[in-house]
Amino acid sequence: MNILIIILLPFLSALLILLAGKDYSQRIALISAAASVIAIGVMMALFDKDATTITSIDLPWIKSMGVHFHLGADGLSLLMILICNVVTLISMYVSLGDTFSQHRLYFALLLLMQTFMNGVFTAQDLFLYYIFWELALIPAYFLLLIWGKGKDVKPATIKFFLFTLLGSLFMLVAIVWLGNIGSIADFSLATIYGLEIGTQEQLFVYGAFMLAYGIKTPLFPFHSWLPDTYTLAPAPVTIMLSGVMSKMALYSIIRFVLPVVPDAVEQYGIYVVYLATIGVMYASVIALTQKDLKRMFAYVSIAHVGLIAAGILTYSVLGIQGSLIQMAAHAINTVGLFFIAQILFRLKGNFDINCFGGLRQYMPVFAGLYMVIMFGSIGVPLTNGFVGEFIIFTSLYRLDVFAALIAGSGIILGAVYMLTSYQKIMLGPDTDTTLTDITNSDKTLLYCIACIVIITGLYPSWITSLCDVSVQNIIHPYLQK
Amino acid sequence: MLRLYFVVFYGQERINKAVKTHIHESPNGMLIPLYILAALSIVAGIMNAPEIFHGNKWLENFIAPVTVLSGIHLDHATEWFLMSISFLCIVMVGVFAYDKFVKKGKVPQNDEALNDSTFSKLLRDKFYVDELYEMLIVKPAYSFSTLMSTFFEEKIIHRATNGAGRLTLFLSGKIRKTQNGFISYYLFAMALGVLGLITIFILF
Structure with a gap:
């Protein structure tokens, strides 16, 4: 074609x-x-x-x-x-x-x-x-x-x-x-x-x-x-x-x-890796106290793309493959999260996390799907976020233990703010009893996203096998020089 | 554990009559898993029985890569000694709990009503690990986050970017005034420029 x-x-x-x-x-x-x-x-x-x-x-x-x-x-x-x-x-x-x-x-x-x-x-x-x-x-x-x-x-x-x-x-x-x-x-x-x-x-x-x-x-x-x-x-x-x-x-x-510039990456790539990993930590720290859900997801996105960039600039087959898996995962997870923010916005007309509470009682399906997508974003095993994150960490660890440590702490904070916001929005008491579960069209899309999260988590190797030759072509000429 | 066991099953009865009529033996759905767990807990103990009882070290061999580094071998006397001490302790606590809660029929007070020694307060509050964790990790993390988002992100990162835009506008406002449309000014500026260039050429 x-x-x-x-x-x-x-x-x-x-x-x-x-x-x-x-x-x-x-x-x-x-x-x-x-x-x-x-x-x-x-x-x-x-x-x-x-x-x-x-x-x-x-x-x-x-x-x-x-x-x-x-x-x-x-x-x-x-x-x-x-x-x-x-x-x-x-x-x-x-x-x-x-x-x-x-x-x-x-x-x-x-x-x-x-x-x-x-x-x-x-x-x-x-x-x-x-x-x-x-x-x-x-x-x-x-x-x-x-x-x-x-x-x-x-x-x-x-x-x-x-x-x-x-x-x-x-x-x-x-x-x-x-x-x-x-x-x-x-x-x-x-x-x-x-x-x-x-x-x-x-x-x-x-x-x-x-x-x-x-x-x-x-x-x-x-x-x-x-x-x-x-x-x-x-x-x-x-x-x-x-x-x-x-x-x-x-x-x-x-x-x-x-x-195009392999020597420069070899010599100076580490500085960008540091910048990217500091970015992971920095964005995660800021996300911790954000009250606006959409803004928090924006910082989550900064943290995740920072990790991907760090993986690429390790300049190793492992790091690039991990980053590719993570790119596919991030695309789906972040899209899911922003869609969830939009659904919540339609309910109450704003993105303030503190306005919500106890939604799980009225929207059990939504709560479940939100949780799957959130787990994907945190990088829980068997979801799409885990594999890429794990591979990137391995490649970062081989390049520089300190960089891996900084990025790792950022990811731990990621779990903290995601779970805390979920707890505030979905669990606990709520007085608004007029709510009903989300519409079928919203459910359909969330089901599709959740399925991709789990399927890519279970079977991520289609990405590596698809891109393997391309990645080898990018890395090998340099190794042969 | 023995305190819990004696208070619940042998201690003084404190159930009101309405509840008492409902009490019955647990259904099989609960009993069968309990049988299995009870059996397995004995099996787990036998798996790595001490050498003096001709134990086989099944468990140790099974998780060999983890335990291979320890390489500790105790002689039989030490094994007897350690076993006797822990067994004696358990018996003592059991006798004490039986005496206090079954024979004397003492009912433990509610936590709120308790006015006891520092040690039991320390135990009840779990050695304050939760409070320490809250103080050393959780609160500093949130304070740091607030500091970063209100100070560093807002005052430095955003100001630097927005400042670049403002600086451009400011400079444009100032420099724009030189374009005032009077030919005499432009001629004057040109003359100054020529003079400047000549000076540079002569000097260097």
Whole structure:
């Protein structure tokens, strides 16, 4: 199956929504998102795990600059596209529960965001990658600005946009430099991977790339845009941002930083590992006293992506494999948590943890499903969060015991704040007897998420076997040098 | 344990009449698991019976990797001595509890009504481990979290980011004023610039 379909399907659907009548927008969006999931499913089924890349399209685009419209996907890309498409489908489904003004524009923007993020995961040309990377920011900006809630939406949106753009500009400089090292300008990944770059220059490229990815992931102390953005965005947009957009940066570290500047990672990677693990601890400490549930989940997300980044920068097969499992786990768990926050918001009209109590008596099914997803997020054995976390810890421990210790304490705190908030919301006395259990459509989605949490926990090896060749290709050239 | 056993099963009866009519032997659903547990508790004891009783060290062999490092071997005299001491202690406590709660029929007071020595208070409050844990770990963790979120996160991290934006706006407000539209000002600025460049070229 042609990889182009992954980009074209949501893009054309977005155009169709803008042209079609008002009544059809929801249906088109949902069908398109479901079709995208089916498409990636078929692609994965047909994928030959030993093949390195399925290159399906390579057209010269801007000849004078040596830029190609070159798309392709290996196991790593397929995993990321799967995450992106599943999370988009969930986001569409969650959107059905609320009414949005100008919903044609709303659904079109969500689909465009999916298009560009899929572009990031499939681009085989560094320049094309950068274009997709920046394009993905634009729908996010409008989704946040138009449908965000609260009086601080405008400043928060501008902060989010400018902050992430600032980082990306440094990356642009590095990309232009990388593309012009040879006698002719060439941005194709194969050429860039083959470049012999001096240690000094590697450090410069490493710094520029990591600034962009550090802000987008985000790593401590570049995270200040995240809590406001996640809290003020409408739930489906928060789901897209936390589920997929943070993975864009983590994927890019694996795809571009590790193979292009291996010496710099070898020498200076440990500093970013420290920064990331301190971030895990820091975000967990702050989450401990948050009263706003959505804000707390935002800090939980910072802690988890910090751990994933640390795993990647251990620069070992083990660390990267663990991080990939954890990326898939984080995408599902964080989406589940933000959906739970949205359900609770619909009940009482705010996210204040102290407003709730004793909900378990009235919503037993919801309580059970919330618990499964929470366990996944904490990383309890047999849930999806455990395997990745365990592997990352092992790789961190081999690299540096101290880093493993810091990250470990953060994870322990994770259990504390998650269980405490669950206890406050779900257990104890409550006087509000008018509540009933959640609707069947909400239940269906939570059941699906809980099933993925458990199935991936029991059988995580599909991720490692899917990405094994890609990871070996990224790590091996360096080991052979 | 012996205190508990004697007070509950042999001690003075304190049940009111209404409750008394309901009391009966436990159903099989509870008795059978208890039989099994009782049998297993004896088996567990025999599994690693001391050497003097020709014990086989089944348990020790089973968990060998864990115990291999200890390598302690006691002679028979020490084994007898240790066993006698612990057995004697149990018998003494049993006799004391039987005497106090069964023979003399003493009923233990409620905890609230108790006005007893420091030692039993220490025991009743579990050596204050919970309070120590609360004081040494839980409270500092929460205070640290509050400090980090109200001071470091708000005053330093957020201010640094927002400050960068404010600084840009502030500088733009100041520098914007140089673009006042008067050609004479621009000419003056250009002349200053040329003068400056010439000075630099002459000096260096």
